[in-house]
Amino acid sequence: MIEVTGLVKTYGTKRAVDDISFKVNRGEILGFLGPNGAGKSTTMKMLTGFIRPDAGTATIGGIDVTVDPVAVKRQLGYLPESAPAYPEMTVEEFLCFIAEVRGFRTAAAKRERVEHVLGLTHLNSVRSQTIETLSKGYKQRVGFAQALIHNPPALILDEPTDGLDPNQKNEVRTLIKNMAAEKAVILSTHILEEVDAICTRVIIIARGRVVADETPAALRARQPGARLDEIFRTLTA
Amino acid sequence: MSQIRPLFKREFLGYFRSPVAYVFLVSFLVISVSLAFSRYGNFFKNGTASLESYFIFFPWLFMFIVPAVGMRLWSEEKRAGTIELLFTLPITTLEAVLGKFLAGWAFLTLATLLSFPMALTVGFLGQPDWGVMAATYLGAILMAGAYLGICALTSALTKNQVISFVLSLAACAVFVFLGLSSFTTTLESILPVSVADMVSNFSFVTHFEAFTKGIIDPKDVIFFLSLMGFTLFLNVVALER
Numbered sequence: 437m438i439e440v441t442g443l444v445k446t447y448g449t450k451r452a453v454d455d456i457s458f459k460v461n462r463g464e465i466l467g468f469l470g471p472n473g474a475g476k477s478t479t480m481k482m483l484t485g486f487i488r489p490d491a492g493t494a495t496i497g498g499i500d501v502t503v504d505p506v507a508v509k510r511q512l513g514y515l516p517e518s519a520p521a522y523p524e525m526t527v528e529e530f531l532c533f534i535a536e537v538r539g540f541r542t543a544a545a546k547r548e549r550v551e552h553v554l555g556l557t558h559l560n561s562v563r564s565q566t567i568e569t570l571s572k573g574y575k576q577r578v579g580f581a582q583a584l585i586h587n588p589p590a591l592i593l594d595e596p597t598d599g600l601d602p603n604q605k606n607e608v609r610t611l612i613k614n615m616a617a618e619k620a621v622i623l624s625t626h627i628l629e630e631v632d633a634i635c636t637r638v639i640i641i642a643r644g645r646v647v648a649d650e651t652p653a654a655l656r657a658r659q660p661g662a663r664l665d666e667i668f669r670t671l672t673a
Numbered sequence: 674m675s676q677i678r679p680l681f682k683r684e685f686l687g688y689f690r691s692p693v694a695y696v697f698l699v700s701f702l703v704i705s706v707s708l709a710f711s712r713y714g715n716f717f718k719n720g721t722a723s724l725e726s727y728f729i730f731f732p733w734l735f736m737f738i739v740p741a742v743g744m745r746l747w748s749e750e751k752r753a754g755t756i757e758l759l760f761t762l763p764i765t766t767l768e769a770v771l772g773k774f775l776a777g778w779a780f781l782t783l784a785t786l787l788s789f790p791m792a793l794t795v796g797f798l799g800q801p802d803w804g805v806m807a808a809t810y811l812g813a814i815l816m817a818g819a820y821l822g823i824c825a826l827t828s829a830l831t832k833n834q835v836i837s838f839v840l841s842l843a844a845c846a847v848f849v850f851l852g853l854s855s856f857t858t859t860l861e862s863i864l865p866v867s868v869a870d871m872v873s874n875f876s877f878v879t880h881f882e883a884f885t886k887g888i889i890d891p892k893d894v895i896f897f898l899s900l901m902g903f904t905l906f907l908n909v910v911a912l913e914r
């Protein structure tokens with residue numbers, strides 16, 4: 437579903453992403469790990485067509501992002517880092533806007549989708565509050581709701597559980613797991629247990645390069661008996 | 674192109690979701706009307722039933738007021754990071770540019786048309802030439818669009834709204850000053866007359882003046898429309914780079 441080959445992005449003299457390649461099939465949940473500044477968000481931005489890669493290609497459902505960006509964007513649900521949203525809109529107005537741009541034009545279709553994601557992400561209690569007055573966790577949920585509204589075949593989530601309370605973290609993980617059967621999901625995270633909890637595969641990147649691409653079990657097997665954070669430290673040091 | 678509608682709607686209603694719209698509309702009316710009644714405008718003294726003394730200040734007024742509307746168009750999206758959301762939705766850059774521009778233009782048109790009580794007053798006091806009046810409104814709206822095209826472009830260049838405002842103001846000022854007689858005389862003294870003529874042809878003042886006299890010259894209409902087209906094209910280029 438998602439295929440990345442030889443992706444490169446340079447900012448000035450700094451290589452943020454240095455020749456990254458990987459593949460994600462439907463039914464897979466790929467955990468994207470790496471220290472701060474490793475290039476996780478930059479890779480995702482190139483995948484979603486927000487920034488142009490200096491070299492390499494990214495295809496979603498067989499379509500090259502740089503060739504037909506609109507077709508790719510139609511198949512993608514994307515939660516950018518820190519979940520940006522229009523602060524002066526209410527949660528409901530914002531989701532209606534996204535639904536409309538996503539092609540749900542009749543009032544009934546729009547309503548149905550918005551109600552559906554409001555329920556999924558437990559936003560009903562704040563639906564008529566403006567986004568600027570929401571707490572961080574609720575804002576994050578709005579970003580998540582927005583990414584799910586058109587039930588996309590590919591989901592790209594940049595730190596989806598960032599800022600959520602433990603209950604919500606669990607809820608979001610369960611949600612992703614339940615949806616994953618017919619979707620290709622990439623999520624980045626700094627929480628190593630998340631990898632065990634939901635990911636079917638892990639990619640660890642450091643300084644813009646892939647240093648591990650394997651199942652969580654294989655990752656553990658690298659240093660039997662060691663904690664995940666110790667393995668992470670050895671790999672990214 | 675059907676994607677323009679939701680973008681337009683969000684942007685246009687966005688003006689009214691914050692106090693910005695109301696503050697703007699009220700100040701615009703207060704300033705424009707008081708200029709007309711000031712001793713520079715002589716709304717009453719000149720004794721003619723027309724809005725000429727009202728509209729005469731519009732090129733100057735727009736120079737300040739349109740940047741205030743235009744500065745947030747892209748700068749705000751960049752600052753808040755919502756531009757990443759916008760451009761990962763299934764829309765083209767052109768659709769986004771047009772949606773935003775048309776929303777801003779519609780808002781400025783609304784502001785301009787809110788002066789209609791002034792027109793009614795004139796109609797009540799005398800026999801104005803309604804044709805001239807309509808032409809003037811058309812000219813003002815076209816001119817607002819041209820100013821807004823410039824401001825949308827400068828707004829796409831920075832995420833700082835203050836920089837955006839100052840850049841827009843400077844760019845708009847150029848298009849006003851080109852037409853001032855003192856400026857053109859200076860130009861003529863350093864450049865060949867034909868070149869100086871061409872330069873002053875880019876002035877908003879000159880093109881707008883024809884409308885206030887009731888003349889709808891296709892040349893003036895095309896001037897404003899092509900300026901909009903050109904700035905919007907550059908806007909797309911600036912965002913895609």
Ligand SMILES: Nc1ncnc2c1ncn2[C@@H]1O[C@H](COP(=O)(O)OP(=O)(O)OP(=O)(O)O)[C@@H](O)[C@H]1O
Pocket residue numbers: 447450451452470471472473474475476477478479517
């Ligand atoms: N617009 C930019 N201009 C210059 N450098 C940038 C820009 N965006 C990212 N970088 C640099 O690229 C590198 C990778 O950044 P990126 O945001 O992809 O990291 P990340 O892996 O997502 O980190 P984090 O875990 O902190 O979110 C960093 O060194 C960052 O400073």
Ligand SMILES: [Mg+2]
Pocket residue numbers: 476477478517594
């Ligand atoms: Mg990041």
